[in-house]
Amino acid sequence: MNAAAMAALRLMGGVILAGLAWEAAVVGFGIRPHLLPRLSDIFAAIALTPGAYWAGLQRTAAETLIGFAAGTAVGIANGLLFFRAPVLRDMLLPVFVVSQTIPVIAFGALVVMWFGNTLMAKAVIAFYLTFFPVTVNTLLGLNSVDPRQAALLRSFGATPTQILFRLQLPMALPQIFVALRLGASLSLVGAIVGEWFGDNTGIGVLLLQAMYNESVVALWAAILCAALLGTGFYALVAWAERRIVFWGAEQ
Amino acid sequence: MNRRHLLAATGAAAVTPFIRPAGAQTLTRATLRLKWLTQAQFAGFYVAQQKGYYREAGIDLTINPGGPNLLTENLVASGADTFGLSGGTDSVFAARERNLPIICAGVMHQQTPFVFVTRADGPIRTLADFRGKTITTWFTGANFVLLGMLAQAGLSRGDFTMQPQQVSVQPFVDRQVDVVTATRYNEFFTLMQRVGRDNLRTFVPDDHGITFPRDTVIVSEQTARDRPQTVTAFLRATIRGWRDALRDGKAGVDAVMSVAPTLNRPHQEFMMEEAGKLMVAGGAAQNGLFWIDRPVVQAAHDFFLRHEVIKTRLDLAAAYNSSFLEAIPLADRMA
Numbered sequence: 001m002n003a004a005a006m007a008a009l010r011l012m013g014g015v016i017l018a019g020l021a022w023e024a025a026v027v028g029f030g031i032r033p034h035l036l037p038r039l040s041d042i043f044a045a046i047a048l049t050p051g052a053y054w055a056g057l058q059r060t061a062a063e064t065l066i067g068f069a070a071g072t073a074v075g076i077a078n079g080l081l082f083f084r085a086p087v088l089r090d091m092l093l094p095v096f097v098v099s100q101t102i103p104v105i106a107f108g109a110l111v112v113m114w115f116g117n118t119l120m121a122k123a124v125i126a127f128y129l130t131f132f133p134v135t136v137n138t139l140l141g142l143n144s145v146d147p148r149q150a151a152l153l154r155s156f157g158a159t160p161t162q163i164l165f166r167l168q169l170p171m172a173l174p175q176i177f178v179a180l181r182l183g184a185s186l187s188l189v190g191a192i193v194g195e196w197f198g199d200n201t202g203i204g205v206l207l208l209q210a211m212y213n214e215s216v217v218a219l220w221a222a223i224l225c226a227a228l229l230g231t232g233f234y235a236l237v238a239w240a241e242r243r244i245v246f247w248g249a250e251q
Numbered sequence: 252m253n254r255r256h257l258l259a260a261t262g263a264a265a266v267t268p269f270i271r272p273a274g275a276q277t278l279t280r281a282t283l284r285l286k287w288l289t290q291a292q293f294a295g296f297y298v299a300q301q302k303g304y305y306r307e308a309g310i311d312l313t314i315n316p317g318g319p320n321l322l323t324e325n326l327v328a329s330g331a332d333t334f335g336l337s338g339g340t341d342s343v344f345a346a347r348e349r350n351l352p353i354i355c356a357g358v359m360h361q362q363t364p365f366v367f368v369t370r371a372d373g374p375i376r377t378l379a380d381f382r383g384k385t386i387t388t389w390f391t392g393a394n395f396v397l398l399g400m401l402a403q404a405g406l407s408r409g410d411f412t413m414q415p416q417q418v419s420v421q422p423f424v425d426r427q428v429d430v431v432t433a434t435r436y437n438e439f440f441t442l443m444q445r446v447g448r449d450n451l452r453t454f455v456p457d458d459h460g461i462t463f464p465r466d467t468v469i470v471s472e473q474t475a476r477d478r479p480q481t482v483t484a485f486l487r488a489t490i491r492g493w494r495d496a497l498r499d500g501k502a503g504v505d506a507v508m509s510v511a512p513t514l515n516r517p518h519q520e521f522m523m524e525e526a527g528k529l530m531v532a533g534g535a536a537q538n539g540l541f542w543i544d545r546p547v548v549q550a551a552h553d554f555f556l557r558h559e560v561i562k563t564r565l566d567l568a569a570a571y572n573s574s575f576l577e578a579i580p581l582a583d584r585m586a
Contacts, residue, residue, distance in 0.1 A: 034421065049512040105320055113331045116282070117315050198316045200289065200510055208318060209288050209511060214419055214441050218513050 034216045042220045052206065057225055060203040063119055063191035064233065067126020068183055075131040075183075076176065079138020080164075089139070100132050104193050112197040122194030122202070126187035133186070137179035141172025177241040184237045188230050203229065278311040279481055284332035285317045286466065289511040291522040292436060293336065294503035299492025301506050308484035314510075327469050328353050334485055339364075339465025340551045341392035344561050347570045352472040356482055356575045357489075357541030358548075359466035360526070361533030363456040365393055365434045367400075368423070368442060371452045375429060378404035378454065384429040387416035392463070393432050395558050400459045420445075436525035440518050461554060462533070462547050475572060482575040490540050490584055497527045497586050531586045539584025543573045 022039045046053050082089035115121035145168045153163050195204025203226050210218035305312040323337035324346035343355045369375040388394050423431035424445045433439040496503030500523040534544035555561045
């Protein structure tokens with residue numbers, strides 16, 4: 001606990017130091033504010049309308065989480081299905097690959113036509129970016145299990161379900177988590193891009209408004225919010241990985 | 252329409268609780284898709300919504316902002332949105348040429364909303380001085396307006412460098428380009444802030460006989476045919492909202508900023524003022540807000556045809572329908 005507190009303190013110190021360096025560099029080198037504004041100006045902008053940023057953060061987080069959860073569930077289910085039924089894998093996996101070649105920007109326009117400006121529409125885009133890497137890595141993880149270990153368990157009388165949950169899935173977890181960490185970033189991208197198709201709330205909306213109004217301070221404020229959300233979510237997945245795959249996750 | 256509502260219902264209804272007000276049975280649900288992000292350019296719609304004018308007109312309206320990746324004509328044609336405030340006469344022409352089943356029921360900006368800007372202390376004093384210069388403009392119609400203006404000054408395509416304009420006007424501020432395109436209500440504010448009003452010279456298309464009405468209210472042909480009263484009710488409530496917004500610009504900006512609080516207020520107040528001028532100009536002065544000025548639309552059509560932006564002559568009587576506006580007494584349409 002003490003070590004964790006120290007680590008948190010060190011991290012905080014690092015962040016504060018980076019912030020001070022930013023502020024000092026802008027003031028010291030006289031960087032023009034439309035290239036890089038002062039960090040304190042950015043915080044002041046957030047403090048001016050904290051409600052908008054907080055609402056955006058919550059909304060984008062909800063879209064990201066729903067899309068990520070659905071993508072994870074469907075991805076793992078797909079992986080299992082393809083592992084058990086190679087025929088399906090040969091039939092469907094190429095379709096999935098083709099689906100991933102559609103630029104997310106084009107896909108987003110379609111999703112808006114189907115779902116309108118709903119939270120679901122953004123979650124669907126986040127899902128679309130997440131499920132594929134999870135599918136592929138689940139399959140990869142399951143396929144990498146030594147068949148002799150499965151044969152051994154089978155010789156002890158284990159059922160296929162038991163083999164799956166006791167051996168194959170746990171062995172595939174490190175691979176799955178690689179995809180989940182990727183998915184954590186991708187689902188946030190999906191949610192933000194989804195918000196570029198005409199909505200009122202969200203980090204993506206704030207980004208777009210700032211960009212097209214050439215309001216550099218607001219742009220940085222939105223970027224900081226997105227970074228906060230992305231880092232937080234990634235840290236959460238990494239933390240879950242350390243807890244669940246305690247025997248040695250790929251870091 | 253039905254499929255989209257079904258899909259949206261499964262998703263949205265579960266997540267966002269929708270509070271139905273008293274008398275909701277008589278309200279028609281409808282959406283308005285704007286041509287761009289929420290800003291004071293659309294203040295009247297937000298005022299009408301927040302003051303309940305659409306409800307009084309029997310419409311439960313949702314305002315959906317637009318964005319860089321959306322084409323309002325497509326969304327209205329597909330039924331994803333009921334009403335649209337689309338690009339302008341140019342985008343209506345393009346949509347009709349592609350046989351998209353949409354019609355224009357009103358025009359918001361009676362004059363060309365953009366101008367071409369140079370530095371007052373620079374070498375460009377007349378259109379003829381554009382020779383050899385570097386120009387950035389939008390390749391969505393503004394480029395042809397400028398080509399048309401320069402043709403009058405005897406310049407043709409090879410005489411200058413024309414580049415697509417990106418988001419920022421900064422290249423002009425940094426003197427990397429000689430001419431920049433700016434909407435009177437938006438980019439021009441940024442230019443004034445960074446260069447100063449006195450240091451800018453403007454070339455106005457309308458001064459050179461090219462008027463290019465923009466910000467068109469569109470509906471699908473199906474809505475126009477099956478629910479003309481809804482279209483008229485929508486226009487009536489919209490005009491009520493705009494009359495309020497034009498009379499009290501501050502309240503108009505408030506309505507917008509309650510939806511998008513991070514916007515820059517001075518910029519929005521400038522936009523409100525300038526967009527308002529475009530709305531009451533031209534034919535709107537005698538015939539009221541959202542007037543479809545047929546000779547002007549016809550001239551814009553012929554201009555585009557001449558420059559081969561559109562390849563076929565369009566049936567403008569079918570594409571531009573004033574009947575919904577004319578169902579509202581003129582006195583109620585005046586700004």
